[in-house]
Amino acid sequence: MKKLLLFAFMLGFVSPCVLAKAVTNPLFMPSEGQILSDTVATFQDTTDGDSNKIYTLREALSFGITDRLQLGGYIGYSKLDNTDTKDFTNPGVFAILRIWNIGLDIDLGGRIEFDAFDDFTEGGVADGTDKYGFFARAGADLGIFYLGAIGGLDYWDGLNARLMSKHNDSEIYNGNLKAFAIFDVMDIIGFGGEAGYKVYDLGGDSYYKGYFLTARLDINPLPSRLGVTAFATFEDVEHQDENYTLGLNLKLAI
Secondary structure (H helix, E strand, C coil), rough: CCCHHHHHHHHHHHHHHHCCCCCCCCCCCCHHHHHHHEEEEEEEEEECCCCCCEEEEEEEEEEEECCCCCEEEEEEEEEEECCCCCEEEEEEEEEEEECCCCCCEEEEEEEEEECCEEEECCCCEECCCCEEEEEEEEEEECCCEEEEEEEEEEEEHHHHHHHCCCCCCCCEEEEEEEEEEEEECCCCCEEEEEEEEEEEEEECCCEEEEEEEEEEEEEEEEEEEEEEEEEEEEEEECCCEEEEEEEEEEECCC
């Protein structure tokens, strides 16, 4: 009888930790009143043509208005190795709403990024572009596997849009879709990958298309509070140099 009571007590203590989504999960949302710090450090370079090393640090802070509504903002700082230029990247704000969470998590979200800092023609590193985006994401916990997909559409207005369209238009659309899978052990250690496809609509019949692949390793010392992801991404888009990105993503929910 004592063993049964002890087992029931331990089960009651452990269950919330087991059921809680790991903070490194792409669909993790802060609970009501919780603050989420999302810090990403990356190194990017091309695999062909001239080297173009870029170092970036980005911080996003968000707040759980409710268990289903997350509001936040972000800003970054970059250094371009080939021009020895460093400055802030454009800031943005975002909102995410969970519309379903029974057996399947389904979220809708939007973001706005402002052309606030100097672009490279002005001695900075920002892309001189206002961006407005909408996205949807879904994921399902299948025991040791978590499977999901994220898709979105951005509208760009500014310098980067003009450069990509070879000065034919200052407005373009960017659509992307990716699927991911994570194999985890008690939400403490996870291995996973992503595969995605993106399209840039440059107006008329002009499109750039490409794919990207990502491998990731998640380590969560406190699964629902603290975690870090190491990742590597390869991207190949038409009319652009192939590039790869190495990064670390630290998340802290308080």
